[in-house]
Amino acid sequence: MTSDAIPERKVYAPATVIRDTIQIFPEATAARLGLGRAGSSLPTQAVLDFNLDHARARDVVHTPLDFAALERRWDRAICWVRPSRTAATA
Amino acid sequence: MTYRMTTSNTTWVFEDLKELMAKATPLRSGDLLAGIVAGSAEEMAAARMCLAEVPLKTFLTELLIPYEQDEITRLIVDTHDQAAFAPISHLCVGDFRDWLLSDQATTDRLARLAPGLTPEIVAAVSKLMRNQNLIKVAGKVRVTTGFRNTIGDSGTLATRLQPNHPTDDPRGILASTLEGLTYGCGDAVIGINPASDSPAAVADIIRLLDELISRFEIPTQSCVLTHATTSIKLIENNVPVDLVFQSVAGTQVANAAFGISLSTLREAHDAGQSMGPGTVGRNVIYFETGQGSRLSANAHHGVDQQTCEARAYAACRPFAPLLVNTVVGFIGPEYLYDGKQIIRAGLEDHFCGKLMGLPMGCDICYTNHAEADQDDMDVLLTLLATAGINFVIAVPGADDIMLNYQSTSFRDQLYIRDLLKVKRAPEFAKWLEDMEIADHDGSLRPLRSDHPLNYGLPRLTA
Numbered sequence: 001m002t003s004d005a006i007p008e009r010k011v012y013a014p015a016t017v018i019r020d021t022i023q024i025f026p027e028a029t030a031a032r033l034g035l036g037r038a039g040s041s042l043p044t045q046a047v048l049d050f051n052l053d054h055a056r057a058r059d060v061v062h063t064p065l066d067f068a069a070l071e072r073r074w075d076r077a078i079c080w081v082r083p084s085r086t087a088a089t090a
Numbered sequence: 091m092t093y094r095m096t097t098s099n100t101t102w103v104f105e106d107l108k109e110l111m112a113k114a115t116p117l118r119s120g121d122l123l124a125g126i127v128a129g130s131a132e133e134m135a136a137a138r139m140c141l142a143e144v145p146l147k148t149f150l151t152e153l154l155i156p157y158e159q160d161e162i163t164r165l166i167v168d169t170h171d172q173a174a175f176a177p178i179s180h181l182c183v184g185d186f187r188d189w190l191l192s193d194q195a196t197t198d199r200l201a202r203l204a205p206g207l208t209p210e211i212v213a214a215v216s217k218l219m220r221n222q223n224l225i226k227v228a229g230k231v232r233v234t235t236g237f238r239n240t241i242g243d244s245g246t247l248a249t250r251l252q253p254n255h256p257t258d259d260p261r262g263i264l265a266s267t268l269e270g271l272t273y274g275c276g277d278a279v280i281g282i283n284p285a286s287d288s289p290a291a292v293a294d295i296i297r298l299l300d301e302l303i304s305r306f307e308i309p310t311q312s313c314v315l316t317h318a319t320t321s322i323k324l325i326e327n328n329v330p331v332d333l334v335f336q337s338v339a340g341t342q343v344a345n346a347a348f349g350i351s352l353s354t355l356r357e358a359h360d361a362g363q364s365m366g367p368g369t370v371g372r373n374v375i376y377f378e379t380g381q382g383s384r385l386s387a388n389a390h391h392g393v394d395q396q397t398c399e400a401r402a403y404a405a406c407r408p409f410a411p412l413l414v415n416t417v418v419g420f421i422g423p424e425y426l427y428d429g430k431q432i433i434r435a436g437l438e439d440h441f442c443g444k445l446m447g448l449p450m451g452c453d454i455c456y457t458n459h460a461e462a463d464q465d466d467m468d469v470l471l472t473l474l475a476t477a478g479i480n481f482v483i484a485v486p487g488a489d490d491i492m493l494n495y496q497s498t499s500f501r502d503q504l505y506i507r508d509l510l511k512v513k514r515a516p517e518f519a520k521w522l523e524d525m526e527i528a529d530h531d532g533s534l535r536p537l538r539s540d541h542p543l544n545y546g547l548p549r550l551t552a
Contacts, residue, residue: 020269020272021536021537022268022543023544024268024269025261026265028259028261028262028264028265029259029261029262029266029491030256030491031253031255031262031266031487031489031491032486032487032488032489032499033266033269033486034269037501040501040504040505040507040508041504041505042487042499050464050487050488053489054458054463054464057458058458061458061459
């Protein structure tokens with residue numbers, strides 16, 4: 001990489017990503033709108049954001065349920081039902 | 091009937107045709123869960139060798155699910171077209187594979203053959219196909235349907251615009267819809283999975299989409315994916331339903347778990363027809379299917395999930411649907427474990443549906459607990475578009491915030507159009523050009539700040 005590579009990238013990047021110009025109510029939905037495009041593809045920032053969100057969802061899916069913590073929190077709440085360990089969770 | 095195959099010093103015995111087919115099936119977690127897979131890699135290879143020698147005529151007499159027990163079996167047997175089947179009736183499964191791959195199997199011949207094919211025959215031959223064979227043969231088949239536009243022409247790929255919202259907020263639905271339209275999405279259907287199944291809430295969304303389509307004179311159709319019986323009642327109350335939706339499975343018991351039978355589908359079809367034809371055609375049904383639904387309803391009769399899926403296409407066939415969508419990865423890793431299994435299943439479903447004469451699309455998708463990600467979706471999208479699939483899904487950012495799974499996006503369809511030069515439905519492409527959203531060649535134009543779509547949102551949600 002040459003020393004002038006970085007300023008060059010700064011100059012070119014904003015013009016490369018095509019912004020979405022349809023006017024929408026951003027507060028109306030959490031859908032991934034207004035991400036723009038690089039050519040016909042998703043811009044880098046949107047790819048990285050999606051990747052992070054998927055990574056978090058994957059980590060959560062693979063985290064075992066902490067029954068002890070759940071029961072402690074349940075005890076603090078006034079609740080009619082306590083979590084029970086069934087055969088499926090044993 | 092018992093089937094035997096000897097490899098070296100081992101003789102493998104398969105008790106009946108459904109055991110043979112299950113053991114010949116490329117491995118997937120749903121069949122493993124059902125306990126019907128081959129016990130070893132060699133047994134699977136032997137099962138395929140044995141299946142290759144089974145005459146196609148056998149599938150017409152050795153029924154996997156008994157005629158007396160299942161109305162879909164009865165439909166398959168009673169509507170089988172012997173004259174269409176005649177040209178291949180002398181072949182065994184392996185020969186049929188070779189014929190399909192040969193230059194003799196032209197687009198016209200495959201179209202004429204479709205009524206002569208049963209789901210069990212196409213499932214069996216698919217088990218002997220490699221992925222490239224599934225792509226090559228499906229690519230020769232054209233199934234064209236129409237309502238307000240023409241879907242499935244050679245060289246075209248349509249999209250279902252899927253602007254779901256977790257609370258059915260009309261502003262949220264419209265925001266996603268309008269952005270999707272500016273990306274040239276929505277020619278297959280603007281289709282919403284509603285958060286609420288209440289008929290009044292469903293009717294509100296249908297009216298919203300109807301007003302949008304009417305106001306901008308968009309040559310497309312809407313669908314709210316609610317139970318067929320709800321759509322039938324809405325039609326009776328003059329709600330402007332375009333397409334009637336229903337999920338369909340391949341056995342009578344599994345369909346009962348969905349709350350339907352073939353007679354429900356017949357009523358749905360008649361109700362849809364009663365609304366009159368679209369501007370270019372009268373295909374008024376949108377079906378969704380997917381491998382594994384039979385097992386999840388415990389209704390598979392020991393038949394492998396891919397064969398059950400092909401039977402679902404037999405259930406769709408009499409009702410001339412506009413769209414059949416195999417929602418391939420939605421059911422989760424209990425049925426299709428990872429990207430490899432999802433990709434294989436997507437190619438199988440498209441191949442089997444197309445051979446049977448159905449307008450196949452695919453929701454190329456996965457859930458967060460599957461061993462899959464967007465890279466796998468890129469692969470399957472590229473393969474299915476190469477195979478000539480009729481339509482795919484376009485959901486904002488590939489992330490469905492209502493159903494909580496990942497599919498393909500507005501930009502994914504742009505990528506595949508750029509790569510393979512596939513066009514949108516012709517009437518819709520013309521509309522995009524007239525609206526200055528896309529050029530004649532289909533590439534997107536910068537949207538004018540005073541573009542009419544920019545004024546659509548406030549009025550429609552007022």
